[in-house]
Amino acid sequence: MELDERNYLYFLFILPVVVVLFLINLYWKRKKQREFGDLELLQRLSPERSVFKPVLKLIVMLLALAALIMGLVNPKIGTKVETVKREGIDIVFAMDVSKSMLCEDVAPSRLEKSKQIVSQIINQLGSDRIGIVAYAGSAFPVLPITTDYSVAKMFMQNMGPGLVSSQGTSLDEAIKLSGTYFDDKSKTSKLLILISDGEDHSEGAEAAAEEAKKMGIKIITIGLGTERGGTIPLKRNGIVESYQRDNSGEVVITKLNEAGLTTIAKITGGGYVNGNNTKAVLEYVKNTLDKIQKTEFEATEMADFQSQFQWFLGIAFVLLYMDIFFLERKTRWVKKLNLFNENK
Known part of the structure:
Protein backbone atom coordinates (compact mmCIF):
# COMPACT_ATOMS: atom_id res chain seq x y z
CA MET A 1 0.00 0.00 0.00
CA LYS A 76 4.07 20.11 -5.73
CA ILE A 77 3.45 23.20 -7.82
CA GLY A 78 1.62 23.27 -11.14
CA THR A 79 4.01 24.60 -13.75
CA LYS A 80 2.04 24.35 -16.96
CA VAL A 81 -1.16 23.18 -18.59
CA GLU A 82 -0.80 21.25 -21.81
CA THR A 83 -3.22 19.68 -24.26
CA VAL A 84 -2.99 15.91 -24.47
CA LYS A 85 -4.75 13.63 -26.93
CA ARG A 86 -5.65 10.12 -25.81
CA GLU A 87 -6.53 7.02 -27.76
CA GLY A 88 -8.59 4.23 -26.26
CA ILE A 89 -12.13 3.10 -25.46
CA ASP A 90 -14.84 3.91 -22.93
CA ILE A 91 -15.22 1.34 -20.14
CA VAL A 92 -17.89 1.25 -17.43
CA PHE A 93 -17.51 -1.02 -14.41
CA ALA A 94 -20.89 -2.09 -13.00
CA MET A 95 -20.22 -3.52 -9.55
CA ASP A 96 -22.70 -5.56 -7.52
CA VAL A 97 -22.86 -4.20 -3.94
CA SER A 98 -25.83 -6.26 -2.73
CA LYS A 99 -25.60 -8.06 0.62
CA SER A 100 -24.97 -11.39 -1.14
CA MET A 101 -21.58 -9.96 -2.18
CA LEU A 102 -20.58 -10.01 1.51
CA CYS A 103 -20.46 -13.82 1.30
CA GLU A 104 -16.98 -15.14 2.07
CA ASP A 105 -17.01 -18.25 -0.10
CA VAL A 106 -14.39 -16.29 -2.08
CA ALA A 107 -11.64 -14.78 0.08
CA PRO A 108 -11.71 -12.22 1.58
CA SER A 109 -15.30 -11.74 0.32
CA ARG A 110 -17.03 -11.46 -3.03
CA LEU A 111 -17.23 -7.67 -2.71
CA GLU A 112 -13.57 -7.18 -1.72
CA LYS A 113 -12.50 -9.62 -4.43
CA SER A 114 -14.43 -7.59 -7.01
CA LYS A 115 -12.66 -4.41 -5.87
CA GLN A 116 -9.28 -6.13 -6.20
CA ILE A 117 -10.11 -7.33 -9.71
CA VAL A 118 -11.33 -3.91 -10.91
CA SER A 119 -8.31 -2.20 -9.37
CA GLN A 120 -5.93 -4.56 -11.19
CA ILE A 121 -7.81 -4.15 -14.47
CA ILE A 122 -7.44 -0.37 -14.12
CA ASN A 123 -3.72 -0.81 -13.46
CA GLN A 124 -3.23 -2.44 -16.85
CA LEU A 125 -5.22 0.14 -18.81
CA GLY A 126 -3.48 2.72 -20.96
CA SER A 127 -5.45 5.76 -22.10
CA ASP A 128 -8.98 4.42 -21.78
CA ARG A 129 -11.77 6.37 -20.08
CA ILE A 130 -13.57 4.65 -17.23
CA GLY A 131 -16.74 5.07 -15.18
CA ILE A 132 -18.23 3.20 -12.20
CA VAL A 133 -21.79 2.14 -11.42
CA ALA A 134 -22.92 0.43 -8.19
CA TYR A 135 -26.07 -1.65 -8.11
CA ALA A 136 -28.17 -3.91 -5.89
CA GLY A 137 -31.97 -3.73 -6.10
CA SER A 138 -31.44 -0.48 -8.04
CA ALA A 139 -28.45 1.14 -9.73
CA PHE A 140 -26.50 4.16 -8.51
CA PRO A 141 -23.94 6.30 -10.44
CA VAL A 142 -20.65 6.37 -8.54
CA LEU A 143 -18.22 8.02 -10.97
CA PRO A 144 -18.85 9.45 -14.46
CA ILE A 145 -16.52 8.74 -17.38
CA THR A 146 -13.02 9.97 -16.50
CA THR A 147 -9.34 9.40 -17.19
CA ASP A 148 -8.36 9.91 -13.55
CA TYR A 149 -7.69 6.34 -12.44
CA SER A 150 -6.58 7.29 -8.91
CA VAL A 151 -9.93 8.99 -8.23
CA ALA A 152 -11.75 5.94 -9.59
CA LYS A 153 -9.90 3.66 -7.17
CA MET A 154 -10.64 5.99 -4.27
CA PHE A 155 -14.38 6.03 -4.99
CA MET A 156 -14.41 2.27 -5.48
CA GLN A 157 -12.88 1.50 -2.09
CA ASN A 158 -15.80 3.20 -0.31
CA MET A 159 -18.45 1.10 -2.08
CA GLY A 160 -20.60 -1.28 -0.03
CA PRO A 161 -24.20 -2.46 0.53
CA GLY A 162 -25.05 0.79 2.32
CA LEU A 163 -24.53 2.74 -0.91
CA VAL A 164 -27.82 1.47 -2.40
CA SER A 165 -30.92 1.49 -0.21
CA SER A 166 -32.84 -1.07 -2.27
CA GLN A 167 -31.43 -4.56 -1.75
CA GLY A 168 -31.51 -7.52 -4.12
CA THR A 169 -29.67 -7.78 -7.44
CA SER A 170 -31.08 -5.98 -10.48
CA LEU A 171 -28.82 -6.64 -13.47
CA ASP A 172 -31.18 -4.86 -15.89
CA GLU A 173 -30.98 -1.62 -13.86
CA ALA A 174 -27.18 -1.85 -13.87
CA ILE A 175 -27.06 -2.32 -17.65
CA LYS A 176 -29.54 0.51 -18.32
CA LEU A 177 -27.71 3.03 -16.10
CA SER A 178 -24.33 2.03 -17.53
CA GLY A 179 -25.71 2.69 -21.02
CA THR A 180 -26.32 6.35 -20.11
CA TYR A 181 -22.59 6.79 -19.43
CA PHE A 182 -21.74 6.34 -23.12
CA ASP A 183 -22.10 9.07 -25.73
CA ASP A 184 -24.43 7.87 -28.49
CA LYS A 185 -22.85 10.28 -31.02
CA SER A 186 -19.30 9.20 -30.22
CA LYS A 187 -17.57 6.60 -32.37
CA THR A 188 -15.56 5.45 -29.36
CA SER A 189 -15.83 1.72 -28.65
CA LYS A 190 -17.98 0.94 -25.62
CA LEU A 191 -17.33 -1.83 -23.09
CA LEU A 192 -19.35 -2.70 -19.98
CA ILE A 193 -17.62 -4.92 -17.41
CA LEU A 194 -20.31 -6.27 -15.09
CA ILE A 195 -19.18 -7.94 -11.85
CA SER A 196 -21.72 -9.97 -9.85
CA ASP A 197 -22.57 -13.30 -8.27
CA GLY A 198 -25.36 -13.54 -10.86
CA GLU A 199 -28.28 -13.84 -8.41
CA ASP A 200 -30.65 -11.65 -10.40
CA HIS A 201 -33.81 -10.80 -8.45
CA SER A 202 -35.33 -8.82 -11.30
CA GLU A 203 -36.70 -9.48 -14.75
CA GLY A 204 -35.54 -8.04 -18.01
CA ALA A 205 -31.75 -8.51 -17.82
CA GLU A 206 -31.70 -10.16 -21.26
CA ALA A 207 -33.89 -7.41 -22.72
CA ALA A 208 -31.54 -4.79 -21.26
CA ALA A 209 -28.61 -6.63 -22.84
CA GLU A 210 -30.40 -6.54 -26.23
CA GLU A 211 -30.80 -2.76 -25.90
CA ALA A 212 -27.12 -2.45 -24.99
CA LYS A 213 -26.21 -4.39 -28.13
CA LYS A 214 -28.20 -1.91 -30.25
CA MET A 215 -26.15 0.91 -28.66
CA GLY A 216 -22.95 -0.82 -29.68
CA ILE A 217 -22.04 -1.83 -26.12
CA LYS A 218 -20.13 -5.06 -25.57
CA ILE A 219 -20.58 -6.67 -22.13
CA ILE A 220 -18.05 -8.77 -20.25
CA THR A 221 -19.49 -10.47 -17.17
CA ILE A 222 -17.33 -11.58 -14.25
CA GLY A 223 -18.85 -14.07 -11.81
CA LEU A 224 -17.84 -14.20 -8.17
CA GLY A 225 -18.77 -16.97 -5.75
CA THR A 226 -19.02 -20.74 -5.79
CA GLU A 227 -21.72 -23.19 -6.89
CA ARG A 228 -21.81 -24.55 -3.34
CA GLY A 229 -22.39 -21.02 -2.05
CA GLY A 230 -22.21 -19.69 1.47
CA THR A 231 -23.91 -17.63 4.14
CA ILE A 232 -24.00 -13.83 4.35
CA PRO A 233 -22.29 -12.63 7.56
CA LEU A 234 -23.60 -9.44 9.14
CA LYS A 235 -20.72 -7.74 10.93
CA ARG A 236 -20.22 -4.83 13.30
CA ASN A 237 -16.68 -3.49 13.79
CA GLY A 238 -15.37 -6.53 11.93
CA ILE A 239 -17.09 -9.05 14.22
CA VAL A 240 -19.83 -11.37 12.93
CA GLU A 241 -23.03 -10.74 14.90
CA SER A 242 -25.45 -12.84 12.84
CA TYR A 243 -26.22 -14.15 9.36
CA GLN A 244 -28.71 -12.90 6.79
CA ARG A 245 -32.07 -14.68 7.06
CA ASP A 246 -35.08 -14.83 4.76
CA ASN A 247 -38.69 -13.98 5.67
CA SER A 248 -39.23 -17.44 7.18
CA GLY A 249 -36.22 -17.06 9.47
CA GLU A 250 -33.97 -19.47 7.57
CA VAL A 251 -30.31 -18.59 7.03
CA VAL A 252 -29.82 -17.46 3.42
CA ILE A 253 -27.41 -19.47 1.26
CA THR A 254 -26.21 -17.49 -1.75
CA LYS A 255 -24.73 -19.24 -4.79
CA LEU A 256 -22.99 -18.19 -7.99
CA ASN A 257 -25.29 -18.19 -11.04
CA GLU A 258 -22.99 -18.44 -14.06
CA ALA A 259 -25.73 -19.28 -16.55
CA GLY A 260 -27.46 -15.89 -16.31
CA LEU A 261 -24.18 -13.97 -16.56
CA THR A 262 -23.07 -16.03 -19.55
CA THR A 263 -26.34 -15.37 -21.42
CA ILE A 264 -26.10 -11.59 -20.90
CA ALA A 265 -22.53 -11.49 -22.20
CA LYS A 266 -23.24 -13.61 -25.29
CA ILE A 267 -26.16 -11.40 -26.36
CA THR A 268 -23.79 -8.46 -26.87
CA GLY A 269 -20.95 -10.49 -28.39
CA GLY A 270 -18.98 -10.36 -25.18
CA GLY A 271 -17.98 -13.17 -22.86
CA TYR A 272 -18.13 -14.55 -19.35
CA VAL A 273 -15.16 -15.31 -17.07
CA ASN A 274 -15.09 -16.76 -13.56
CA GLY A 275 -13.70 -14.12 -11.20
CA ASN A 276 -12.33 -16.53 -8.61
CA ASN A 277 -9.11 -16.73 -10.65
CA THR A 278 -7.80 -13.14 -10.84
CA LYS A 279 -5.02 -13.98 -13.29
CA ALA A 280 -7.49 -15.57 -15.72
CA VAL A 281 -9.74 -12.49 -15.50
CA LEU A 282 -6.88 -10.08 -16.22
CA GLU A 283 -5.71 -12.12 -19.20
CA TYR A 284 -9.24 -12.38 -20.60
CA VAL A 285 -9.89 -8.64 -20.26
CA LYS A 286 -6.50 -7.79 -21.77
CA ASN A 287 -7.12 -10.04 -24.78
CA THR A 288 -10.56 -8.50 -25.25
CA LEU A 289 -9.19 -4.95 -25.09
CA ASP A 290 -6.47 -5.78 -27.61
CA LYS A 291 -9.15 -6.79 -30.12
CA ILE A 292 -11.31 -3.68 -29.64
CA GLN A 293 -10.67 -0.75 -31.97
CA LYS A 294 -9.25 2.35 -30.27
CA THR A 295 -10.33 5.86 -31.19
CA GLU A 296 -8.87 9.27 -30.42
CA PHE A 297 -10.53 11.22 -27.63
CA GLU A 298 -11.18 14.92 -27.61
CA ALA A 299 -8.13 16.94 -26.45
CA THR A 300 -7.84 16.99 -22.66
CA GLU A 301 -6.15 19.64 -20.53
CA MET A 302 -3.79 18.21 -17.96
CA ALA A 303 -1.83 20.03 -15.24
CA ASP A 304 1.80 19.02 -14.98
CA PHE A 305 3.02 19.25 -11.38
CA GLN A 306 6.66 19.37 -10.34
CA SER A 307 8.05 18.27 -6.99
Whole structure:
Protein backbone atom coordinates (compact mmCIF):
# COMPACT_ATOMS: atom_id res chain seq x y z
CA MET A 1 0.00 0.00 0.00
CA GLU A 2 1.38 3.39 -1.01
CA LEU A 3 2.03 5.88 1.76
CA ASP A 4 0.39 9.26 1.31
CA GLU A 5 3.17 11.86 1.48
CA ARG A 6 0.85 14.17 3.44
CA ASN A 7 1.07 11.74 6.37
CA TYR A 8 4.61 13.01 6.96
CA LEU A 9 3.06 16.26 8.24
CA TYR A 10 2.41 14.41 11.50
CA PHE A 11 6.17 14.57 12.09
CA LEU A 12 5.72 18.30 12.77
CA PHE A 13 4.51 17.28 16.24
CA ILE A 14 8.19 16.51 16.93
CA LEU A 15 8.95 20.26 17.02
CA PRO A 16 7.00 21.12 20.20
CA VAL A 17 8.46 17.97 21.82
CA VAL A 18 11.99 19.26 21.08
CA VAL A 19 11.08 22.67 22.59
CA VAL A 20 9.74 21.00 25.75
CA LEU A 21 12.90 18.87 26.08
CA PHE A 22 15.03 22.02 25.65
CA LEU A 23 13.13 23.83 28.42
CA ILE A 24 13.40 20.80 30.72
CA ASN A 25 17.14 20.61 30.10
CA LEU A 26 17.50 24.37 30.70
CA TYR A 27 15.59 24.09 33.99
CA TRP A 28 17.75 21.14 35.05
CA LYS A 29 20.94 23.07 34.30
CA ARG A 30 19.78 26.12 36.28
CA LYS A 31 18.80 23.91 39.20
CA LYS A 32 22.22 22.22 39.25
CA GLN A 33 23.97 25.61 38.96
CA ARG A 34 22.07 26.89 42.01
CA GLU A 35 23.14 23.79 43.90
CA PHE A 36 26.75 24.36 42.86
CA GLY A 37 26.96 28.04 43.78
CA ASP A 38 25.84 31.59 43.22
CA LEU A 39 24.53 32.20 39.63
CA GLU A 40 26.10 35.68 39.41
CA LEU A 41 29.45 34.24 40.48
CA LEU A 42 29.19 31.51 37.86
CA GLN A 43 28.52 34.11 35.16
CA ARG A 44 31.66 35.95 36.18
CA LEU A 45 33.66 32.72 36.04
CA SER A 46 32.43 32.13 32.46
CA PRO A 47 32.10 35.63 30.92
CA GLU A 48 32.25 34.33 27.32
CA ARG A 49 29.25 32.06 27.73
CA SER A 50 26.27 33.40 25.73
CA VAL A 51 22.71 33.20 27.00
CA PHE A 52 21.26 33.75 23.52
CA LYS A 53 23.36 31.25 21.53
CA PRO A 54 21.63 28.08 22.87
CA VAL A 55 18.26 29.61 21.94
CA LEU A 56 19.58 30.49 18.48
CA LYS A 57 20.86 26.93 18.01
CA LEU A 58 17.42 25.61 19.02
CA ILE A 59 15.66 27.88 16.52
CA VAL A 60 18.01 26.84 13.72
CA MET A 61 17.54 23.15 14.55
CA LEU A 62 13.72 23.52 14.60
CA LEU A 63 13.78 25.26 11.23
CA ALA A 64 16.02 22.53 9.83
CA LEU A 65 13.70 19.79 11.11
CA ALA A 66 10.65 21.60 9.69
CA ALA A 67 12.40 21.90 6.31
CA LEU A 68 13.31 18.18 6.34
CA ILE A 69 9.70 17.24 7.11
CA MET A 70 8.41 19.48 4.32
CA GLY A 71 10.93 17.80 2.03
CA LEU A 72 9.36 14.43 2.91
CA VAL A 73 5.88 15.85 2.28
CA ASN A 74 7.14 16.89 -1.17
CA PRO A 75 4.91 19.89 -2.04
CA LYS A 76 4.07 20.11 -5.73
CA ILE A 77 3.45 23.20 -7.82
CA GLY A 78 1.62 23.27 -11.14
CA THR A 79 4.01 24.60 -13.75
CA LYS A 80 2.04 24.35 -16.96
CA VAL A 81 -1.16 23.18 -18.59
CA GLU A 82 -0.80 21.25 -21.81
CA THR A 83 -3.22 19.68 -24.26
CA VAL A 84 -2.99 15.91 -24.47
CA LYS A 85 -4.75 13.63 -26.93
CA ARG A 86 -5.65 10.12 -25.81
CA GLU A 87 -6.53 7.02 -27.76
CA GLY A 88 -8.59 4.23 -26.26
CA ILE A 89 -12.13 3.10 -25.46
CA ASP A 90 -14.84 3.91 -22.93
CA ILE A 91 -15.22 1.34 -20.14
CA VAL A 92 -17.89 1.25 -17.43
CA PHE A 93 -17.51 -1.02 -14.41
CA ALA A 94 -20.89 -2.09 -13.00
CA MET A 95 -20.22 -3.52 -9.55
CA ASP A 96 -22.70 -5.56 -7.52
CA VAL A 97 -22.86 -4.20 -3.94
CA SER A 98 -25.83 -6.26 -2.73
CA LYS A 99 -25.60 -8.06 0.62
CA SER A 100 -24.97 -11.39 -1.14
CA MET A 101 -21.58 -9.96 -2.18
CA LEU A 102 -20.58 -10.01 1.51
CA CYS A 103 -20.46 -13.82 1.30
CA GLU A 104 -16.98 -15.14 2.07
CA ASP A 105 -17.01 -18.25 -0.10
CA VAL A 106 -14.39 -16.29 -2.08
CA ALA A 107 -11.64 -14.78 0.08
CA PRO A 108 -11.71 -12.22 1.58
CA SER A 109 -15.30 -11.74 0.32
CA ARG A 110 -17.03 -11.46 -3.03
CA LEU A 111 -17.23 -7.67 -2.71
CA GLU A 112 -13.57 -7.18 -1.72
CA LYS A 113 -12.50 -9.62 -4.43
CA SER A 114 -14.43 -7.59 -7.01
CA LYS A 115 -12.66 -4.41 -5.87
CA GLN A 116 -9.28 -6.13 -6.20
CA ILE A 117 -10.11 -7.33 -9.71
CA VAL A 118 -11.33 -3.91 -10.91
CA SER A 119 -8.31 -2.20 -9.37
CA GLN A 120 -5.93 -4.56 -11.19
CA ILE A 121 -7.81 -4.15 -14.47
CA ILE A 122 -7.44 -0.37 -14.12
CA ASN A 123 -3.72 -0.81 -13.46
CA GLN A 124 -3.23 -2.44 -16.85
CA LEU A 125 -5.22 0.14 -18.81
CA GLY A 126 -3.48 2.72 -20.96
CA SER A 127 -5.45 5.76 -22.10
CA ASP A 128 -8.98 4.42 -21.78
CA ARG A 129 -11.77 6.37 -20.08
CA ILE A 130 -13.57 4.65 -17.23
CA GLY A 131 -16.74 5.07 -15.18
CA ILE A 132 -18.23 3.20 -12.20
CA VAL A 133 -21.79 2.14 -11.42
CA ALA A 134 -22.92 0.43 -8.19
CA TYR A 135 -26.07 -1.65 -8.11
CA ALA A 136 -28.17 -3.91 -5.89
CA GLY A 137 -31.97 -3.73 -6.10
CA SER A 138 -31.44 -0.48 -8.04
CA ALA A 139 -28.45 1.14 -9.73
CA PHE A 140 -26.50 4.16 -8.51
CA PRO A 141 -23.94 6.30 -10.44
CA VAL A 142 -20.65 6.37 -8.54
CA LEU A 143 -18.22 8.02 -10.97
CA PRO A 144 -18.85 9.45 -14.46
CA ILE A 145 -16.52 8.74 -17.38
CA THR A 146 -13.02 9.97 -16.50
CA THR A 147 -9.34 9.40 -17.19
CA ASP A 148 -8.36 9.91 -13.55
CA TYR A 149 -7.69 6.34 -12.44
CA SER A 150 -6.58 7.29 -8.91
CA VAL A 151 -9.93 8.99 -8.23
CA ALA A 152 -11.75 5.94 -9.59
CA LYS A 153 -9.90 3.66 -7.17
CA MET A 154 -10.64 5.99 -4.27
CA PHE A 155 -14.38 6.03 -4.99
CA MET A 156 -14.41 2.27 -5.48
CA GLN A 157 -12.88 1.50 -2.09
CA ASN A 158 -15.80 3.20 -0.31
CA MET A 159 -18.45 1.10 -2.08
CA GLY A 160 -20.60 -1.28 -0.03
CA PRO A 161 -24.20 -2.46 0.53
CA GLY A 162 -25.05 0.79 2.32
CA LEU A 163 -24.53 2.74 -0.91
CA VAL A 164 -27.82 1.47 -2.40
CA SER A 165 -30.92 1.49 -0.21
CA SER A 166 -32.84 -1.07 -2.27
CA GLN A 167 -31.43 -4.56 -1.75
CA GLY A 168 -31.51 -7.52 -4.12
CA THR A 169 -29.67 -7.78 -7.44
CA SER A 170 -31.08 -5.98 -10.48
CA LEU A 171 -28.82 -6.64 -13.47
CA ASP A 172 -31.18 -4.86 -15.89
CA GLU A 173 -30.98 -1.62 -13.86
CA ALA A 174 -27.18 -1.85 -13.87
CA ILE A 175 -27.06 -2.32 -17.65
CA LYS A 176 -29.54 0.51 -18.32
CA LEU A 177 -27.71 3.03 -16.10
CA SER A 178 -24.33 2.03 -17.53
CA GLY A 179 -25.71 2.69 -21.02
CA THR A 180 -26.32 6.35 -20.11
CA TYR A 181 -22.59 6.79 -19.43
CA PHE A 182 -21.74 6.34 -23.12
CA ASP A 183 -22.10 9.07 -25.73
CA ASP A 184 -24.43 7.87 -28.49
CA LYS A 185 -22.85 10.28 -31.02
CA SER A 186 -19.30 9.20 -30.22
CA LYS A 187 -17.57 6.60 -32.37
CA THR A 188 -15.56 5.45 -29.36
CA SER A 189 -15.83 1.72 -28.65
CA LYS A 190 -17.98 0.94 -25.62
CA LEU A 191 -17.33 -1.83 -23.09
CA LEU A 192 -19.35 -2.70 -19.98
CA ILE A 193 -17.62 -4.92 -17.41
CA LEU A 194 -20.31 -6.27 -15.09
CA ILE A 195 -19.18 -7.94 -11.85
CA SER A 196 -21.72 -9.97 -9.85
CA ASP A 197 -22.57 -13.30 -8.27
CA GLY A 198 -25.36 -13.54 -10.86
CA GLU A 199 -28.28 -13.84 -8.41
CA ASP A 200 -30.65 -11.65 -10.40
CA HIS A 201 -33.81 -10.80 -8.45
CA SER A 202 -35.33 -8.82 -11.30
CA GLU A 203 -36.70 -9.48 -14.75
CA GLY A 204 -35.54 -8.04 -18.01
CA ALA A 205 -31.75 -8.51 -17.82
CA GLU A 206 -31.70 -10.16 -21.26
CA ALA A 207 -33.89 -7.41 -22.72
CA ALA A 208 -31.54 -4.79 -21.26
CA ALA A 209 -28.61 -6.63 -22.84
CA GLU A 210 -30.40 -6.54 -26.23
CA GLU A 211 -30.80 -2.76 -25.90
CA ALA A 212 -27.12 -2.45 -24.99
CA LYS A 213 -26.21 -4.39 -28.13
CA LYS A 214 -28.20 -1.91 -30.25
CA MET A 215 -26.15 0.91 -28.66
CA GLY A 216 -22.95 -0.82 -29.68
CA ILE A 217 -22.04 -1.83 -26.12
CA LYS A 218 -20.13 -5.06 -25.57
CA ILE A 219 -20.58 -6.67 -22.13
CA ILE A 220 -18.05 -8.77 -20.25
CA THR A 221 -19.49 -10.47 -17.17
CA ILE A 222 -17.33 -11.58 -14.25
CA GLY A 223 -18.85 -14.07 -11.81
CA LEU A 224 -17.84 -14.20 -8.17
CA GLY A 225 -18.77 -16.97 -5.75
CA THR A 226 -19.02 -20.74 -5.79
CA GLU A 227 -21.72 -23.19 -6.89
CA ARG A 228 -21.81 -24.55 -3.34
CA GLY A 229 -22.39 -21.02 -2.05
CA GLY A 230 -22.21 -19.69 1.47
CA THR A 231 -23.91 -17.63 4.14
CA ILE A 232 -24.00 -13.83 4.35
CA PRO A 233 -22.29 -12.63 7.56
CA LEU A 234 -23.60 -9.44 9.14
CA LYS A 235 -20.72 -7.74 10.93
CA ARG A 236 -20.22 -4.83 13.30
CA ASN A 237 -16.68 -3.49 13.79
CA GLY A 238 -15.37 -6.53 11.93
CA ILE A 239 -17.09 -9.05 14.22
CA VAL A 240 -19.83 -11.37 12.93
CA GLU A 241 -23.03 -10.74 14.90
CA SER A 242 -25.45 -12.84 12.84
CA TYR A 243 -26.22 -14.15 9.36
CA GLN A 244 -28.71 -12.90 6.79
CA ARG A 245 -32.07 -14.68 7.06
CA ASP A 246 -35.08 -14.83 4.76
CA ASN A 247 -38.69 -13.98 5.67
CA SER A 248 -39.23 -17.44 7.18
CA GLY A 249 -36.22 -17.06 9.47
CA GLU A 250 -33.97 -19.47 7.57
CA VAL A 251 -30.31 -18.59 7.03
CA VAL A 252 -29.82 -17.46 3.42
CA ILE A 253 -27.41 -19.47 1.26
CA THR A 254 -26.21 -17.49 -1.75
CA LYS A 255 -24.73 -19.24 -4.79
CA LEU A 256 -22.99 -18.19 -7.99
CA ASN A 257 -25.29 -18.19 -11.04
CA GLU A 258 -22.99 -18.44 -14.06
CA ALA A 259 -25.73 -19.28 -16.55
CA GLY A 260 -27.46 -15.89 -16.31
CA LEU A 261 -24.18 -13.97 -16.56
CA THR A 262 -23.07 -16.03 -19.55
CA THR A 263 -26.34 -15.37 -21.42
CA ILE A 264 -26.10 -11.59 -20.90
CA ALA A 265 -22.53 -11.49 -22.20
CA LYS A 266 -23.24 -13.61 -25.29
CA ILE A 267 -26.16 -11.40 -26.36
CA THR A 268 -23.79 -8.46 -26.87
CA GLY A 269 -20.95 -10.49 -28.39
CA GLY A 270 -18.98 -10.36 -25.18
CA GLY A 271 -17.98 -13.17 -22.86
CA TYR A 272 -18.13 -14.55 -19.35
CA VAL A 273 -15.16 -15.31 -17.07
CA ASN A 274 -15.09 -16.76 -13.56
CA GLY A 275 -13.70 -14.12 -11.20
CA ASN A 276 -12.33 -16.53 -8.61
CA ASN A 277 -9.11 -16.73 -10.65
CA THR A 278 -7.80 -13.14 -10.84
CA LYS A 279 -5.02 -13.98 -13.29
CA ALA A 280 -7.49 -15.57 -15.72
CA VAL A 281 -9.74 -12.49 -15.50
CA LEU A 282 -6.88 -10.08 -16.22
CA GLU A 283 -5.71 -12.12 -19.20
CA TYR A 284 -9.24 -12.38 -20.60
CA VAL A 285 -9.89 -8.64 -20.26
CA LYS A 286 -6.50 -7.79 -21.77
CA ASN A 287 -7.12 -10.04 -24.78
CA THR A 288 -10.56 -8.50 -25.25
CA LEU A 289 -9.19 -4.95 -25.09
CA ASP A 290 -6.47 -5.78 -27.61
CA LYS A 291 -9.15 -6.79 -30.12
CA ILE A 292 -11.31 -3.68 -29.64
CA GLN A 293 -10.67 -0.75 -31.97
CA LYS A 294 -9.25 2.35 -30.27
CA THR A 295 -10.33 5.86 -31.19
CA GLU A 296 -8.87 9.27 -30.42
CA PHE A 297 -10.53 11.22 -27.63
CA GLU A 298 -11.18 14.92 -27.61
CA ALA A 299 -8.13 16.94 -26.45
CA THR A 300 -7.84 16.99 -22.66
CA GLU A 301 -6.15 19.64 -20.53
CA MET A 302 -3.79 18.21 -17.96
CA ALA A 303 -1.83 20.03 -15.24
CA ASP A 304 1.80 19.02 -14.98
CA PHE A 305 3.02 19.25 -11.38
CA GLN A 306 6.66 19.37 -10.34
CA SER A 307 8.05 18.27 -6.99
CA GLN A 308 9.64 20.95 -4.79
CA PHE A 309 11.24 18.72 -2.13
CA GLN A 310 14.80 19.60 -3.20
CA TRP A 311 14.42 23.23 -2.05
CA PHE A 312 13.36 22.21 1.45
CA LEU A 313 16.14 19.63 1.73
CA GLY A 314 18.65 22.27 0.58
CA ILE A 315 17.43 24.73 3.23
CA ALA A 316 17.60 22.00 5.88
CA PHE A 317 21.21 21.07 5.05
CA VAL A 318 22.29 24.74 5.01
CA LEU A 319 20.73 25.31 8.44
CA LEU A 320 22.32 22.15 9.87
CA TYR A 321 25.69 23.24 8.43
CA MET A 322 25.30 26.68 10.05
CA ASP A 323 24.41 25.05 13.37
CA ILE A 324 27.87 23.44 13.50
CA PHE A 325 29.53 26.85 13.68
CA PHE A 326 27.21 28.26 16.32
CA LEU A 327 29.29 27.94 19.50
CA GLU A 328 27.82 28.74 22.89
CA ARG A 329 30.31 31.53 23.59
CA LYS A 330 29.56 35.16 22.75
CA THR A 331 30.28 36.51 19.30
CA ARG A 332 32.66 39.46 19.55
CA TRP A 333 30.88 41.93 17.30
CA VAL A 334 27.49 41.04 18.82
CA LYS A 335 29.03 41.38 22.28
CA LYS A 336 29.99 45.00 21.48
CA LEU A 337 26.40 45.80 20.47
CA ASN A 338 25.13 44.35 23.78
CA LEU A 339 21.75 43.55 22.18
CA PHE A 340 20.70 41.15 24.91
CA ASN A 341 22.11 43.04 27.95
CA GLU A 342 24.72 40.34 28.48
CA ASN A 343 27.42 42.86 29.44
CA LYS A 344 27.11 44.14 32.96
